[in-house]
Amino acid sequence: MDLAYIPSPSTGVVHLGPLPLRGYAFCIIIGVFVAVWYGNKRWIARGGKAGTVADIAVWAVPFGLVGGRLYHVITDYQLYFGEGRNWVDALKIWEGGLGIWGAIALGAVGAWIGCRRRGIPLPAYADAIAPAIAFAQAIGRWGNWFNQELYGRPTDLPWALEISEGVNREAGLYHPTFLYESLWCVGTALLVIWADRRFRLGHGRAFALYVAAYCAGRAWIEYMRVDEAHHVLGLRLNVWTAMLVFVLAVVYIVVSARLRPGREETVEPAAVRQGEDGEKGADGQKDEDGQKDEDGEKGGGGTGDTPGDAAGADPDSSSDSGGTPGSGTPSPGREAEGDPADSGSANRN
Numbered sequence: 001m002d003l004a005y006i007p008s009p010s011t012g013v014v015h016l017g018p019l020p021l022r023g024y025a026f027c028i029i030i031g032v033f034v035a036v037w038y039g040n041k042r043w044i045a046r047g048g049k050a051g052t053v054a055d056i057a058v059w060a061v062p063f064g065l066v067g068g069r070l071y072h073v074i075t076d077y078q079l080y081f082g083e084g085r086n087w088v089d090a091l092k093i094w095e096g097g098l099g100i101w102g103a104i105a106l107g108a109v110g111a112w113i114g115c116r117r118r119g120i121p122l123p124a125y126a127d128a129i130a131p132a133i134a135f136a137q138a139i140g141r142w143g144n145w146f147n148q149e150l151y152g153r154p155t156d157l158p159w160a161l162e163i164s165e166g167v168n169r170e171a172g173l174y175h176p177t178f179l180y181e182s183l184w185c186v187g188t189a190l191l192v193i194w195a196d197r198r199f200r201l202g203h204g205r206a207f208a209l210y211v212a213a214y215c216a217g218r219a220w221i222e223y224m225r226v227d228e229a230h231h232v233l234g235l236r237l238n239v240w241t242a243m244l245v246f247v248l249a250v251v252y253i254v255v256s257a258r259l260r261p262g263r264e265e266t267v268e269p270a271a272v273r274q275g276e277d278g279e280k281g282a283d284g285q286k287d288e289d290g291q292k293d294e295d296g297e298k299g300g301g302g303t304g305d306t307p308g309d310a311a312g313a314d315p316d317s318s319s320d321s322g323g324t325p326g327s328g329t330p331s332p333g334r335e336a337e338g339d340p341a342d343s344g345s346a347n348r349n
Contacts, residue, residue, distance in 0.1 A: 023146025067106020202263030
């Protein structure tokens with residue numbers, strides 16, 4: 001008798017009236033929202049503008065979904081184009097089947113397009129959203145729990161996953177590889193956050209660290225899975241993919257650190273220009289006021305009857321400039337005219 005196990009939901013769909021709410025799609029959507037929210041916080045902390053991450057996500061997310069689905073369909077084509085299969089099922093993304101490798105690859109293309117449109121360097125954007133993507137993956141993996149898919153070998157561990165009888169699956173207790181990967185993604189996100197703060201990673205190295213860390217975990221988790229997959233030299237295709245991408249990510253970190261050490265000083269030129277324009281606007285106000293003061297001094301050059309002369313004029317300077325000793329005393333009428341200038345100065349402070 002099994003004392004403990006993780007139960008699987010009896011159904012992956014909840015109907016809200018005529019609207020079906022699928023657990024797999026719901027997890028993906030929640031993951032995207034979390035990624036955009038947290039990525040936006042990190043982007044602002046790096047000197048970017050609020051809303052930029054969401055604007056670029058409009059390009060990256062659709063590209064990523066298409067890429068993820070394409071990778072899954074291509075690598076598991078027998079599920080959709082084999083004998084007795086219906087190719088239309090390849091379009092049913094809500095039934096599960098997204099390859100992270102294709103999602104990241106084509107999602108990066110979409111992000112590149114969005115970054116180009118905003119004049120933003122893609123590596124800086126990737127560094128900001130790297131841990132956010134890992135958190136999104138951690139949430140999205142629970143969609144596999146709703147669909148009762150991508151589990152591991154049979155086990156009698158207390159945290160075993162209960163799988164019910166269904167199409168292409170046998171009832172039993174299995175390793176919850178979806179849970180292993182979800183927890184690994186959370187750990188990957190925390191690792192990237194720590195390393196980014198500790199070493200001030202830049203020029204795409206935070207993103208490369210996320211890729212390397214994820215691949216390290218995906219390799220052993222993938223090895224535990226028992227779902228149908230292509231094998232090369234005795235290993236699942238995704239294991240080889242994880243190892244190859246891991247090596248490429250590590251090489252990128254090493255080479256990038258030598259060629260472009262440090263972190264980008266400017267990640268979004270538009271944000272810098274906006275800040276400069278604000279400073280220029282403030283300086284312009286000061287210049288305008290200064291011009292008024294200068295005009296006042298010029299206008300009263302012979303008499304010195306401006307409030308500035310009255311408040312701070314040095315008698316020795318007045319005599320040097322050719323003014324009369326008595327010119328520092330303003331008339332009541334001139335003093336009244338100086339009030340607006342004084343109040344404007346107080347408002348600037």
